[in-house]
Amino acid sequence: MSSYKNYKVAFVTSEVVPFAKTGGLADVAGSLPKYISKSGVDVKVFMPMYSSIDFSKCNLTPINSNDNILIRTAAKLYPVKIYRSTLHNSQVEIYFIQNKHFFHRDKIYTEDADEDERFIFFQKAVIETIQRLKWDPDIVHCNDWQTALIPLLLRDNYSWDKLFSKAATLLTIHNVGYQGIFGKATAEKAEIRDEFYKPSGKVELNGNINFLKAGINFADLITTVSKTYSKEILTAEFGHGLETTLQNRIDDIYGIINGVDYSIWNPEVDKNIPFKYSTNNMNGKKLNKKILLTEFGLQFSDDVPVIGIISRLASQKGFDIIEEVLSKIIKLKMRLIILGSGETHYEKMFADLVKKHPRKAAVYLGYNYELAHLVEAGSDMFLMPSHYEPCGLNQIYSLKYGTVPIVRKTGGLADTVIDWNESVAKGKEDGNGFVFSEYSGAALIKALRRALKIFNRKSEWKKIITNGMKCNYSWQKSAEKYIELYDRAYMKRNK
Numbered sequence: 001m002s003s004y005k006n007y008k009v010a011f012v013t014s015e016v017v018p019f020a021k022t023g024g025l026a027d028v029a030g031s032l033p034k035y036i037s038k039s040g041v042d043v044k045v046f047m048p049m050y051s052s053i054d055f056s057k058c059n060l061t062p063i064n065s066n067d068n069i070l071i072r073t074a075a076k077l078y079p080v081k082i083y084r085s086t087l088h089n090s091q092v093e094i095y096f097i098q099n100k101h102f103f104h105r106d107k108i109y110t111e112d113a114d115e116d117e118r119f120i121f122f123q124k125a126v127i128e129t130i131q132r133l134k135w136d137p138d139i140v141h142c143n144d145w146q147t148a149l150i151p152l153l154l155r156d157n158y159s160w161d162k163l164f165s166k167a168a169t170l171l172t173i174h175n176v177g178y179q180g181i182f183g184k185a186t187a188e189k190a191e192i193r194d195e196f197y198k199p200s201g202k203v204e205l206n207g208n209i210n211f212l213k214a215g216i217n218f219a220d221l222i223t224t225v226s227k228t229y230s231k232e233i234l235t236a237e238f239g240h241g242l243e244t245t246l247q248n249r250i251d252d253i254y255g256i257i258n259g260v261d262y263s264i265w266n267p268e269v270d271k272n273i274p275f276k277y278s279t280n281n282m283n284g285k286k287l288n289k290k291i292l293l294t295e296f297g298l299q300f301s302d303d304v305p306v307i308g309i310i311s312r313l314a315s316q317k318g319f320d321i322i323e324e325v326l327s328k329i330i331k332l333k334m335r336l337i338i339l340g341s342g343e344t345h346y347e348k349m350f351a352d353l354v355k356k357h358p359r360k361a362a363v364y365l366g367y368n369y370e371l372a373h374l375v376e377a378g379s380d381m382f383l384m385p386s387h388y389e390p391c392g393l394n395q396i397y398s399l400k401y402g403t404v405p406i407v408r409k410t411g412g413l414a415d416t417v418i419d420w421n422e423s424v425a426k427g428k429e430d431g432n433g434f435v436f437s438e439y440s441g442a443a444l445i446k447a448l449r450r451a452l453k454i455f456n457r458k459s460e461w462k463k464i465i466t467n468g469m470k471c472n473y474s475w476q477k478s479a480e481k482y483i484e485l486y487d488r489a490y491m492k493r494n495k
């Protein structure tokens, strides 16, 4: 059997930039398929049609003329309407799965009682859409729990269909902390056989149905979004209860770091920043810093660094250790700019901080895509002290924007940021940021102090910035690794 055939890949995801995004998954889904397709792979993307998507801008072609396809979910039949479009600036087809009952809600993910049904419906609808297209994928690439039942559905519920007889499955875990955990009744809604949800069955965990566990057990191969995270999830500290299930699949787990779309996230071409810049001429960065500070109502000073944070405000991201030492951080010679939304506790923590220290800190509570670009371009440093970080994108963006990342050594942060002081000690001087290991406020502030000290040594600082801006995390390399794994998965299934 020849290696590297021009595979047909169904890429299934609950988020895609620019249509719907809550986190890094959307960035991956909006870029990776384009890069994979450049190598001759025929990739089609499948996602739900949420009401938040601006249909008028999507250039949609309906696939079925009326709601004549019915998907059985929780013993009821629900119609699905399918639309086709293409990913931005590409020929890659994207299929939107529409059902107003399930996807016209005020959020992408809900806490509604039928959250399980929404994604059972989606996954079955994707399979049945592929059937209608009479398209026989070699690979079904699933992402996170919202698509993690598909490997089981294909092997069991739809095993009668020869269309899928050669299809291998690959599950990418973008964050093992989100698993799709539901009560026993969910198994029946999805028509999962008893043997799989009995205690210790392949989809059962602690008396519940666990979608991600099903994916880990039934996918031919599993990936996560960095090498370090692929090892961390095997431990009790980071496995979120799935470490044993993952350990049982240890030979089939791979880590591939996410790439970045440098046609969007690059200060030389970024349409969302007022002044472009590059390693050859950094003047634009200083001008962006001035604008950023003005927008946030803070005073500019060349020798006072701006520390930026762009994040979901969740404990995963290290806000508890920031809180531990916030009163010390605010005393440092710096300005702090936060763009984020999430847990009320942290929103209030930053709002209170700004009230108390309006000349040193400013916050934008909410999601703002354009502003994220300006914060990257206008900050001197970027703080990301995550407790765990499957890949992390903002530290990679920061490197490209000459915004020196200060990170905790975990997951993708450990794989992309090299500590400056450590690199100097080794005589290499290839450091591109500041890294600390212990998850504590004390370790965090120590790293911050190191960064602030070196900020004043202009030539050293310039070297760190240049090292970072030269790093290349383009999708090209990572896409090649995914194609290698498609090959491996296909061979495994069809040996």
Ligand code: ADP
Binding pocket: 022, 023, 024, 025, 027, 310, 311, 312, 339, 340, 341, 366, 367, 368, 369, 372, 391, 392, 393, 394
């Ligand atoms: P995660 O997926 O865990 O949230 P990542 O670093 O992988 O973390 O990806 C987060 C993405 O969301 C990045 O592209 C980041 O710029 C963006 N982001 C997070 N919070 C905000 C916000 N408040 N406004 C704009 N963009 C945000």
